[in-house]
Amino acid sequence: EPEVTQTPSHQVTQMGQEVILRCVPISNHLYFYWYRQILGQKVEFLVSFYNNEISEKSEIFDDQFSVERPDGSNFTLKIRSTKLEDSAMYFCASAARLSNTGELFFGEGSRLTVL
């Protein structure tokens, strides 16, 4: 069964460092998302990406965050200068169609720990 894969599974970084989280969405999907989940809390939307541009973003997705799809397969989330409060599980998701008509498939997540 096709799946969304994410790397790394766990990254530890020092505050102020740049972090790049990588995702390989399901191959025929067109819509891509990043969500985050702070430990023990709900899953929060960060950003959606379609047709090589951001289609929607939340208040959490400030100037420290960026996304790109550099080669048509990988979908990356970059945090330019990490803060302690960026520590969370980051989930990538993809969909063949918009979620009100099709399923959102999630990866297993990348745990980011900022020290």
Next chain:
Amino acid sequence: GENVEQHPSTLSVQEGDSAVIKCTYSDSASNYFPWYKQELGKGPQLIIDIRSNVGEKKDQRIAVTLNKTAKHFSLHITETQPEDSAVYFCAAPGGSQGNLIFGKGTKLSVKP
């Protein structure tokens, strides 16, 4: 924007009993309501969803009901098994680009 509330936050049942998790939403224009199951250390996985043109949908031991007037929807799991133990999230559309707004989650524990 959409706001999703979910109750209870924790639920413990005996194996074989039923479990019910409830959610409310705020945007009357929302038309799609999925339920996700998250096992420890894994990403959320869709288990069932319902669209606003129906009031109930069933898939083996799980069912979802939707009351559009009251703006609430519920997940029902019958004949619970230990492998049903997980965190369950309800969700509703958060915008026009397919993003979802999740509830805070319900940790379900099924005791053998």
